[in-house]
Amino acid sequence: MSDQTDVLQGTLDLLILRTIALAPMHGWAIAQRIQQISDDLLRVAQGSLYPALHRLEHQGWITADWGASENNRRARFYSLTKAGRKQLETEVAKWERLSAGVNLVLQRT
């Protein structure tokens, strides 16, 4: 547990968009998925997940539809919109630039 890192505020949007780019998912699943894929390195602060989802929805990058969850309950499934795909691309590009920059700084000093 101690190796886990909270997802940075700014990167949560990117991770959510990337995660649901494959398939529509509901909130809990998104959080689980991020944790899984990052080999439990990243942990989504659950309290900030839903505000982020609602913000993204409000900005028009994702939409939500009701569907059945794995345990057969009603759940809101989030999926990317067209604008969301574009946003994902710019966010990825931004992230790559940022991490490349940070890496360079770390290596050369």
Next chain:
Amino acid sequence: MFRDRRESDLSEELQLHLERETERLQATGLSREEARLQARRLFGGVEQIKEEARDARGTGAWDALVRDARHGLRRLVRDWRFTTAAVLILGIAIGANTAIFSVVNAVLFRRQAFADPDRLVNIYQNDRAGKPMIVTSYSAYMEMAEYTDIFSGTMASSIPNPSRYLHDGTVRDAVVEYASATYLKVLGLQPSLGRWFDETEVRRGAPLVAVLGYQSWARLFRSDPSVIGRVIRMEGVAVTIIGVGPANHRGTLDVGLGTDFWLPITAVPVMIPVAALRDAPTIFVPLFVKARLREGVTVPQARAAMDVLGRRLAAENPDQFGNRGEFAIGPGITVVPSSDVRIHPQADVPFMALASLVLVIVGLVLAIACSNLATLLLVRGAARAKEVSVRLAMGATRRQLVRHLLIESLLLSLAGGIVGCVLAWWGMRALQAIDLPFRVDMNVDYRVLAFAIMLSLVTGVVFGLAPAIKATRVDLLQTLRDEGLQPIDHRRLTLKNALIVVQVAISVLLLGGTSIFLQATAATKALRVGYAVDGVAMLETDWRFAGYSQSTAKTAHDDLLRRIEAIPGVESAALMSGLPMASTGMPIVVDSATGQPGSEVEAAMLEAGPGFFDTMRIPLLYGRVFDARDRADSPRVAVITEAMSRKYFGAVDAVGRRFRLQSDPNSWTEVIGIVRDTGTGDFEDDILDPIAPPYYRSYTQSGAQATTVLARTSRDAASLVAAMQRELRAVDITLPVITAKTMAQRLEESQAVPAVAATFLAILAGLGLLLASIGLYAVVAFAVARRSREIGIRMALGARSQQVVSSIARGVAALIGVGTGIGLVLSVLLMLALRTSSGSADIGIGSMTVYRPSIDPLALLAIAAVTALVGVAAAFVPARRAARMHPLVALRHE
């Protein structure tokens, strides 16, 4: 609906998350209960997340507004003491503003709706200085109406006159305008019912008709359409109602004075109860003249035509235009577009100035109230600093907090506005309940309401914004750590202190004004009455209301007089016209006795009868009083007062000299006697304006109707009043009793005006003091709140509570002292200014007289004491709180 569904969706979504999380944790081997708790812990505050999710969605400003409003309301209800004080302050200030505004609105802003108003002009005859006079004469109006090539129509209407009519068995007061047949047509208005009178009805001797004012129709006749054709008795004369005026037209002047009846101009000789005017060859009634310009005629063209007319009138009537003095007519005529005039060209500017001044003053009251409230809010802000810091630390943005605080103050100001409207409405009702001979129509119309709402919104933002910004500008760390030793504010000259000083000074000045009126009241009481009061009673009726003619009335009132003289205890009785000592001011021309044209002056006439001076015990100095020799066919005679003799005839004994009414060149009247001066019916006037000296004529000669029996008894005057009413009923049961009272009651009434003014000012001063003391309370409470830490340290170090209190008290005493001092100096300056004034102030169309007070040190001392007492009481509460503060509590106090 939509919002509700979204809300339940959000709950469901979060619920699902928690369930899935619980299941996951259960799978790792936890018990169901442990898993549930763990899931919750990991998740955080559900409500907070909900709120953040809502915010993220930006669900709208509206939700946030409702939430903030609800929250603010809860807080305000909890701090009910603060809320009550704030709402009260605002209510008083906004109420005063609204009430004053509605008076100003009624008098100055309400515009009349005339058709094609651009072609309407007002016409005035000028005085000798070339300024428009208040009114125009009837004969001049008739000449103006001849200019049909310039005017498509000309109308005239008298100034509003008091009149009386019989309704439901009682005689009531009414406001009457005497108008031309063209009145409504020239204004471009239509009667709302029936018709206006036509030319055949505006003729001397024609049967009398009247048009009822719309408001009076609604008020007195409950909008009953069958009122058309009904006959009422006005001034005892039968008058047929033929129409109801336009709904939106209150009268010619429309200064809040509603006209009850319009009558033809030619009704004046019948209706005006002053006999001298009845006898005059021309109709003497001051008129306002308006005309409608013909198509294509300009105002300058109309002016040129009226110039010619003015010069011709002056040349044709040298006797009218040759006089000197205050009322002398000049040859000029003024023509101005009606839209440029509100009341009168000479009066508009001073009126507007006065109204603006009043509005500025009440505006200042509001400003002071707001500053007090801002201080209260600052106190509250200081007390809430910790709450604000916590919320900021929790991630609330400053904008949210400011919005929140602003909404609270808006709620406060709206509540204040509502209270203010209620107070204003209540105050206006109280004003209207005062028994005046006329009704000032002050409705709360849309303008007044808009004014009040705007006022409360503006004050809400203005007084709320600064404290809100200040309250949220906190040093987070310091306040939270509670280690901040706030710098102590030792400045004396802060804006808040200055405002308190101003408030105290204004209150003292108002109290000073009250003392002037109290002094005037005392002066009226001290004035020499000069006539009998004890044992004197009066009974006024009007024979015409019971259908008596001049000659049948004479028999009846002589009968009444004999019966009253026979009442046991009655020593003397007399008949007169009108009420004792109630005179009618009229311009007269005094014979210079040198052949020069006489000077025009104003004198006041009373119509007495034989026995009057004996009954009233007014001593005769020279000559004789009225007796049986003075009949309608004998030469006109008058008994004058010594003041009139000295002032207008320049002699102690003017017996044998002559004067006449300005309105009638054939009314030369000989002076037969000089009597001692007395107070008149209006004691306030006697102090303020003893300019028009009275003279007496006999009703037996002037042709006036004797309406009043005056009797003096050796017994109780009140029981004499009752006995006199019995005798009146014995003469004729249908005779209305108009006045039945003792002379003592009448005297008291005539002295009431300065007392009413004093009461009014005292109420204002009380409000001022209330506001000032709330302000003082707020400032002291603020200081205590800010210094609580310092106070705590000092007390922990061994300072006594007295020392703490005395340090606060020194500050308070300085504020009250400076304020009271300034107020007293201003009061004395005001009194000095009044004393050295000429005793009258020019207000454009005449002069307003002022009372010249003496400076009473005792009164000033009392004022200072009252102010100090109230101030100390206001400061006491927060100061005591500081003194009782436990050092530990004070130190912990942020």
